[in-house]
Each structure stands twice: as structure tokens, then as C-alpha cells.
């Protein structure tokens with residue numbers, strides 16, 4: 059981790075060498091836990107309330123009782139950001155089932171562990187962010203939504219990791235996962251949109267998309283910009299023949315796609331993407347204003 063990274067565990071800010079949880083935590087042993095990735099700009103977390111709501115929903119769905127209120131978590135977020143040496147950064151908020159004996163039974167676990175990490179995260183090379191990235195459609199599928207609901211942001215990312223490995227192997231920057239019916243679900247850590255005849259279309263949660271906070275911001279901005287937006291099933295053919303395609307996520311922010319499985323898309327970055335990207339920057343600027351210097 060970089061020297062600027064900061065750690066908070068169960069209520070305490072800790073130096074990296076002390077920022078540890080036991081190896082018997084079921085988050086490690088079984089991937090039993092949930093998380094959020096949150097960006098902050100000018101020392102202010104973007105859409106924190108929405109992230110905390112999704113965390114709460116993820117906890118509720120897996121019967122994990124969150125030991126802190128939203129207010130306490132907001133205070134913890136402010137505290138760790140205040141110790142971070144830069145004004146912009148990325149937070150990882152993780153809640154694990156906690157330590158317990160071997161075996162899946164979560165009722166044997168004592169107390170969830172709550173972890174916050176503040177760090178820098180540059181997921182996309184700035185040059186590629188301007189030019190657009192190359193995508194492949196991975197052979198690794200998204201977990202079926204009737205197996206694990208994709209709205210649960212769980213610690214299980216193995217199939218997403220395998221999909222990303224396929225992308226790297228193919229010389230692409232990101233992979234799209236299909237669901238078990240061959241419909242487009244999402245990127246390994248982003249939602250996906252296509253533009254067709256000036257409409258934006260993104261897969262539905264039931265097709266395997268996480269209910270992304272950034273995706274939601276884009277859907278809201280589309281309304282404000284009079285860009286028709288639909289949540290609908292998409293196939294690889296829809297990606298290959300799109301006018302434009304882009305990814306959204308807290309880590310990646312907004313990234314244009316220039317190629318899918320070797321097919322160059324018509325526009326990259328296209329006019330619809332560019333309009334949404336500049337509206338997104340304005341939205342960030344209006345919600346995360348620089349703080350006045352302390353008197």
C-alpha cells in the first residue's frame with residue numbers, strides 16, 4: 059500500500075502494520091461479507107448516503123447485522139478522510155461476518171468486522187481514458203441472479219477476477235460478463251451502457267447488473283439532458299453494433315469504449331458520452347465543493 063493509505067478498523071484509526079483482522083474471519087475463509095467503494099473529491103464523499111443505503115441492503119440480504127449506524131459510519135468516513143493527505147481519493151468500506159470456528163454457520167461468528175481504507179485508486183490509464191478502452195466478452199459468466207442476487211455487493215468476486223484475467227490475456231483493458239442466458243450483465247467492476255440512435259441503454263439488475271451508484275447518476279443526468287434512457291436486455295450483437303459504448307463505476311468513473319471483441323465502435327468518445335461526461339463532472343463539482351480553508 060502507498061504511504062498515504064489510511065486504515066480504520068472497528069472504530070480505530072490504525073497504522074498499516076496494526077491494521078489487521080484475524081485469519082479466522084469468515085470474510086477471508088468464505089467470502090462472507092459485503093463492501094462499498096466510495097470516491098471523495100475535495101474531502102467530501104460522493105453520494106455517501108446512497109452507498110450506505112446499498113451497504114445496509116447488502117447486509118440485510120445476507121442477514122449480517124451492521125454494528126454502526128449510518129451516522130456513525132458517516133463520522134468514521136469524515137474522520138479517515140480528514141487524516142488523508144490528499145483532497146481526492148477512494149474509500150473501501152468492508153463489513154465481514156467476523157471471526158468464528160471453521161464451518162459455514164455464521165451464527166457461530168462473534169461480531170462483524172468493519173474496515174475502512176482510504177487510498178488512491180487510478181483504475182484507468184489517463185491516456186486510455188481519453189482514447190477509449192478495448193473490451194472483450196469473457197467466457198466466464200456472471201453468477202446467475204437467482205443464485206446470488208447481483209444487488210448484493212458481496213466479497214465474492216472470483217468470476218469477475220477470472221473475466222478480468224481473460225481481458226488481460228487478450229490485450230484488452232476490461233471484460234464484459236454475460237449472464238447464464240448469454241445476455242450482457244456488466245463489466246468486472248463497472249456497469250455498461252450502449253448508445254443507439256441517441257438513446258442510452260443499460261442492462262437490468264435481473265440480467266446481472268449491480269445497481270451501480272454511478273449508473274444511477276447517469277440515468278438521472280440523462281433525464282436532465284433529455285437523453286432517452288432505458289434499462290433493457292442486451293446481447294453481444296448490441297455491443298458490436300452500438301454507436302457508442304461506455305462503462306460507469308465509482309473506481310473507473312466514466313470510461314468510453316472504443317472496441318468490443320475486435321470490432322471498432324462507430325464513435326469513441328461519442329457525442330452522447332461526451333455530454334454525459336461533462337454533466338457528470340459538473341454534478342461532482344456541485345456536490346463536492348472545495349471546503350473553505352480553516353480560519
Ligand SMILES: Cc1ncc(COP(=O)(O)O)c(C=O)c1O
Nearest residue numbers: 247248249268270271272307308
Ligand atoms: C460488479 C460491479 N458492477 C458495477 C459496479 C459499479 O457500481 P458503482 O457505480 O456503485 O461503483 C461495481 C463497483 O464496484 C461493481 O463491483
